[in-house]
Amino acid sequence: MHEISLVQELFAQLKELATANNATKIISVTMEIGPHCGVVVDSFQFGFDIISADDALVRGAKLIIEVPPVSYRCTNCRHVEVTTGGKPEECPACGELLLIADGGNDLMLRQVEME
Amino acid sequence: MCDTCGCPSPSDHNHDHHDHNHSQAHGHNHSKTVDVHASLFAANDALARVNREHFDEIGAVALNLISSPGSGKTTLLENTIEALKGEINIGVIEGDIETERDADRIRAKGVPVIQLTTGGACHLDAAMTHKGFHRLQKEPGGQDIELLFIENVGNLVCPATFDLGEHERVVLVSVPEGPDKPAKYPKAFTSSQTFVITKTDLLPYFDFPLAEATGDALRLNPHLRTMDLSSTTGTGMEKWLDYLRELVHKMRAKKNA
Numbered sequence: 001m002h003e004i005s006l007v008q009e010l011f012a013q014l015k016e017l018a019t020a021n022n023a024t025k026i027i028s029v030t031m032e033i034g035p036h037c038g039v040v041v042d043s044f045q046f047g048f049d050i051i052s053a054d055d056a057l058v059r060g061a062k063l064i065i066e067v068p069p070v071s072y073r074c075t076n077c078r079h080v081e082v083t084t085g086g087k088p089e090e091c092p093a094c095g096e097l098l099l100i101a102d103g104g105n106d107l108m109l110r111q112v113e114m115e
Numbered sequence: 116m117c118d119t120c121g122c123p124s125p126s127d128h129n130h131d132h133h134d135h136n137h138s139q140a141h142g143h144n145h146s147k148t149v150d151v152h153a154s155l156f157a158a159n160d161a162l163a164r165v166n167r168e169h170f171d172e173i174g175a176v177a178l179n180l181i182s183s184p185g186s187g188k189t190t191l192l193e194n195t196i197e198a199l200k201g202e203i204n205i206g207v208i209e210g211d212i213e214t215e216r217d218a219d220r221i222r223a224k225g226v227p228v229i230q231l232t233t234g235g236a237c238h239l240d241a242a243m244t245h246k247g248f249h250r251l252q253k254e255p256g257g258q259d260i261e262l263l264f265i266e267n268v269g270n271l272v273c274p275a276t277f278d279l280g281e282h283e284r285v286v287l288v289s290v291p292e293g294p295d296k297p298a299k300y301p302k303a304f305t306s307s308q309t310f311v312i313t314k315t316d317l318l319p320y321f322d323f324p325l326a327e328a329t330g331d332a333l334r335l336n337p338h339l340r341t342m343d344l345s346s347t348t349g350t351g352m353e354k355w356l357d358y359l360r361e362l363v364h365k366m367r368a369k370k371n372a
Binding site for chain 2: 009
């Protein structure tokens with residue numbers, strides 16, 4: 001459950017943003033969770049729920065999660081297949097098994113709504 | 116209506132929050148939306164870079180060892196220290212949730228070691244590594260380290276996400292764990308440079324096709340260096356030791372350049 005550490009890092013950033021914007025309440029948080037960043041969306045949501053319950057600034061805030069697409073480049077025919085995360089079993093163009101993933105490695109805080 | 120900018124007052128709350136880009140200097144409570152573009156890994160990655168620069172500066176090669184609990188990381192380190200005694204100055208940071216046991220085993224081999232107990236956390240991060248290394252440098256022999264092993268918490272999942280500032284990452288799987296680990300825990304293999312299969316003396320007793328495990332790992336990461344060894348019998352140890360020697364020799368050459 002390393003997601004808890006990452007949620008704690010998120011809350012540290014939210015506190016800074018709230019102070020910088022004179023806000024006392026976070027309403028919603030939009031995160032981009034790359035399919036290859038090693039974070040399980042459900043675990044992140046769970047961590048967010050339990051930590052926000054104890055935090056006056058974030059309590060009741062909505063967590064919006066966006067999953068960016070990942071592209072897979074075929075090492076044989078160079079075909080690029082874009083998916084929402086899952087690796088294709090094989091290259092849909094030529095059947096090659098060795099596909100190199102590109103993107104989906106980051107965990108980004110995109111947008112915060114506060115008041 | 117707000118007198119200052121004309122936005123709706125908090126009582127008539129059917130406006131679109133997302134259009135609010137004006138100054139936050141209002142004294143009343145309406146919401147505003149701020150676009151951010153901040154990676155949650157940024158703080159860890161920045162400190163990892165600092166660690167790596169520090170290791171470069173003092174000429175120490177840092178390796179981050181990742182595996183499940185019980186794959187034989189500590190035993191491999193004991194044998195490695197023994198084999199490279201007098202040849203390469205080794206230091207070890209041991210990561211575990213609890214106990215000094217692994218550090219005690221390494222200390223008995225006569226090299227500087229410190230134990231990081233995470234108190235429940237399932238992985239090491241760059242900040243723990245940073246503090247740990249400074250403690251290690253205060254140990255006898257800690258100033259001369261050329262090869263630093265950071266033995267991560269036994270876990271094939273969480274440690275893969277955190278850069279510690281290592282030069283290379285080594286993922287280990289032991290024969291009793293089964294050959295399906297690369298397929299099941301891809302991140303540890305896609306983020307590593309070297310894959311070591313341990314406890315190969317047990318191959319006659321387990322269904323562990325070496326080709327399946329290395330093939331799966333190479334499909335995930337074609338650049339992965341692969342090797343298999345047994346700390347007990349010594350089979351395959353030379354390839355591992357040569358890999359370490361090569362890393363250290365390169366670093367020595369860079370330092371003396």
